[in-house]
Amino acid sequence: MAKPHRALAALSLACAAIAAAPEAKARITRVEITETTAAFDGQSFGSGGRYERLRGRAFGEVDPAHPGNAIIQDIALAPRNARGMVEYETEIDILRPVEATRGNGVLLFDIVNRGNRRLLSLYNGATRVDNTDPGDGMLMRRGYTLVFFGWQPDLTAGDNRVTMRVPVARNADGSPITGVVRSEIVVQAAAPAVNLSSGNFTQLFHTSYPTASRDNRTAGPDGFLPRLTVRTREADARQEIPNDRWSFADCRPGQAPQPSDTQICLDGGFQPGRLYELVYRGKDPLVLGLGYAAMRDLPAFMRHARTDDAGQANPIYRDGTVTLVHGTSQSGRNMRLFLHLGFNRDEAGRRAYDGMLPHVGGGLAAMNIRFAHPGRAWGEQIDHLYPAYDFPFAYARVTDPITGRTASVLDRCEATNTCPRIIHAATALEVWEGRQSLGLTDPLGERDLPDLPNVRTFIMGSTQHSTGSDLHPTRLARPTLCEYPSNPNTHLQTMRALLVALTDWVQRDVPPPASVHPRIADGTLVRPDQVRFPAVPGVAFRRTTNPLRVMEFGPGYNPADLTGIISTEPPAEGTREYTLLVPQVDADGNDLGGVRSLGVQVPRATLTGWNYFREDRFGGGGFCNLQGSAFPFAATRAERVAANDPRPSLEERYPTREAYVAALRQAASRLIAQRLLLEEDAATAIAAAERDGPVALRVP
Numbered sequence: 001m002a003k004p005h006r007a008l009a010a011l012s013l014a015c016a017a018i019a020a021a022p023e024a025k026a027r028i029t030r031v032e033i034t035e036t037t038a039a040f041d042g043q044s045f046g047s048g049g050r051y052e053r054l055r056g057r058a059f060g061e062v063d064p065a066h067p068g069n070a071i072i073q074d075i076a077l078a079p080r081n082a083r084g085m086v087e088y089e090t091e092i093d094i095l096r097p098v099e100a101t102r103g104n105g106v107l108l109f110d111i112v113n114r115g116n117r118r119l120l121s122l123y124n125g126a127t128r129v130d131n132t133d134p135g136d137g138m139l140m141r142r143g144y145t146l147v148f149f150g151w152q153p154d155l156t157a158g159d160n161r162v163t164m165r166v167p168v169a170r171n172a173d174g175s176p177i178t179g180v181v182r183s184e185i186v187v188q189a190a191a192p193a194v195n196l197s198s199g200n201f202t203q204l205f206h207t208s209y210p211t212a213s214r215d216n217r218t219a220g221p222d223g224f225l226p227r228l229t230v231r232t233r234e235a236d237a238r239q240e241i242p243n244d245r246w247s248f249a250d251c252r253p254g255q256a257p258q259p260s261d262t263q264i265c266l267d268g269g270f271q272p273g274r275l276y277e278l279v280y281r282g283k284d285p286l287v288l289g290l291g292y293a294a295m296r297d298l299p300a301f302m303r304h305a306r307t308d309d310a311g312q313a314n315p316i317y318r319d320g321t322v323t324l325v326h327g328t329s330q331s332g333r334n335m336r337l338f339l340h341l342g343f344n345r346d347e348a349g350r351r352a353y354d355g356m357l358p359h360v361g362g363g364l365a366a367m368n369i370r371f372a373h374p375g376r377a378w379g380e381q382i383d384h385l386y387p388a389y390d391f392p393f394a395y396a397r398v399t400d401p402i403t404g405r406t407a408s409v410l411d412r413c414e415a416t417n418t419c420p421r422i423i424h425a426a427t428a429l430e431v432w433e434g435r436q437s438l439g440l441t442d443p444l445g446e447r448d449l450p451d452l453p454n455v456r457t458f459i460m461g462s463t464q465h466s467t468g469s470d471l472h473p474t475r476l477a478r479p480t481l482c483e484y485p486s487n488p489n490t491h492l493q494t495m496r497a498l499l500v501a502l503t504d505w506v507q508r509d510v511p512p513p514a515s516v517h518p519r520i521a522d523g524t525l526v527r528p529d530q531v532r533f534p535a536v537p538g539v540a541f542r543r544t545t546n547p548l549r550v551m552e553f554g555p556g557y558n559p560a561d562l563t564g565i566i567s568t569e570p571p572a573e574g575t576r577e578y579t580l581l582v583p584q585v586d587a588d589g590n591d592l593g594g595v596r597s598l599g600v601q602v603p604r605a606t607l608t609g610w611n612y613f614r615e616d617r618f619g620g621g622g623f624c625n626l627q628g629s630a631f632p633f634a635a636t637r638a639e640r641v642a643a644n645d646p647r648p649s650l651e652e653r654y655p656t657r658e659a660y661v662a663a664l665r666q667a668a669s670r671l672i673a674q675r676l677l678l679e680e681d682a683a684t685a686i687a688a689a690e691r692d693g694p695v696a697l698r699v700p
Contacts, residue, residue, distance in 0.1 A: 115161025332361015428609025518593025
């Protein structure tokens with residue numbers, strides 16, 4: 001365990017070295033625009049006018065010897081060009097106003113999620129993620145220039161994903177690098193063979209690290225032998241599958257197995273509802289951390305350079321622009337690690353991004369690691385043992401009594417005066433399942449952390465991880481994997497208001513609303529056993545969280561930076577748990593703390609940040625990954641009494657349509673005054689309520 005004073009001294013020296021370092025030799029050298037088309041069939045969007053779409057590639061290079069790049073894992077082992085630089089290339093996809101003067105002067109970058117563009121779906125309510133559906137056009141009406149680019153190098157091309165290419169690291173003598181790789185394998189349908197990377201989030205379009213040897217039955221000189229195990233729940237004991245029952249091969253019904261470096265074949269096939277775990281020796285690690293270089297270098301070029309090295313014009317250069325960046329889920333976690341590792345300082349010592357909006361991205365990320373799996377998550381049942389929640393957890397500087405380290409996500413950018421203004425937005429699910437309370441309290445959950453002048457945190461009460469765009473839903477989806485219907489409470493209204501607030505903060509220095517999240521001090525953030533959830537008929541509420549202990553991955557792994565080389569798989573877990581707190585609820589079971597949206601202030605259901613896998617599914621009884629729940633109110637008093645439901649019915653709450661609309665108007669006025677709802681969204685929601693009334697939510 002590191003001593004606090006030693007950790008602080010080491011950090012101070014590192015920060016001083018960064019602050020004194022010369023300009024980083026890392027930049028975009030060339031931009032190729034291969035396609036320019038009218039966006040959205042030439043549709044015009046108010047003051048933003050018509051938009052056009054530019055697609056192409058950006059080429060970058062970094063100096064592996066420079067202190068600003070040295071933290072990239074395996075950068076010293078990457079191939080170099082004639083100038084001694086390490087090269088990468090990334091796809092770019094840009095939506096810009098046709099008339100530049102109609103833009104608002106903001107370059108809004110999307111850290112795409114597994115290659116999928118999220119800006120238009122999250123802020124415009126678009127139903128497609130390929131930039132062909134403008135939704136209601138909110139971003140375009142306000143004149144943002146949108147930039148989508150690849151940053152996750154292990155994605156395969158296809159399905160309109162935005163991708164990136166980086167080199168494979170090699171030993172100094174040119175031989176392949178090998179190392180231990182652990183892969184959780186989960187299938188939705190029975191399969192005789194799968195890719196080695198076939199996890200819950202990674203089975204379709206993530207590349208696999210090839211096995212160093214197809215022989216799974218002969219131990220290597222060091223005694224290592226690959227191992228395949230299976231269990232039903234994450235905490236269950238692993239059951240070993242004999243090595244003569246599986247092979248590194250592709251096997252199909254009626255055909256002999258074909259040896260493969262990237263697939264695994266199992267006698268009887270892989271079955272749904274089981275968690276398989278393969279530990280093998282892989283080879284050819286990608287220099288994945290170059291994704292953070294792309295995150296840094298692209299906004300620096302787009303904002304400051306008039307041309308590339310060949311004299312080609314920067315397609316979106318305009319004097320006086322500011323840069324904002326958004327990322328959802330996996331992308332938000334990588335934004336936070338990008339910041340923690342010091343990458344918001346560009347090659348000239350300037351801020352890469354002036355403002356950041358991480359969305360549902362608590363914790364950090366596992367990409368700057370040899371043989372990393374950046375597509376993995378942090379679930380209670382799924383991806384539980386992958387690096388994602390090493391300390392530091394918070395933007396505020398705090399001491400961790402378990403590891404002995406004192407740190408903040410902002411330490412490096414504060415040392416170089418390159419921190420952005422941050423609006424951090426998360427849901428109730430991130431608090432329940434995603435350990436988000438560790439960003440709000442000390443590691444033992446004893447006190448609230450102080451608010452920082454350049455950070456605002458908003459927890460969207462009674463919401464789940466993913467969001468729809470329906471502002472007034474009338475039906476619930478029938479559950480399949482989970483016990484209960486999913487939570488339909490949308491993030492769209494709140495996220496739009498927060499983006500406008502961040503824009504005003506960065507561009508015009510208008511302070512945003514104060515942070516809104518559950519707190520220990522006012523009793524809205526509590527231990528799970530203190531939650532006063534009502535006795536909703538048919539609901540088995542479990543007072544559990546997603547436990548977190550320190551994990552030991554071997555001496556080559558640096559948990560303080562989620563960087564290095566993992567040699568211990570599966571990791572050893574410590575005995576002490578961090579203290580995780582959750583939202584307290586009102587008499588209906590809806591969250592008291594955080595942003596209480598229209599759907600919470602004028603409710604038609606109990607909406608939660610938790611749900612559970614069905615008992616007949618993998619992880620039965622545990623958190624149903626990323627899903628909240630919805631428990632509709634009875635339509636009438638008679639229906640409520642018959643069901644013995646303690647929650648007032650819709651009839652009792654809103655005796656007339658006019659009463660319902662009046663309640664919604666009052667709630668909307670409060671949210672508008674708090675700058676947590678745009679007036680245009682209030683009008684849309686009220687119109688839907690006037691049209692539909694307090695219709696009961698039902699599962700079709």
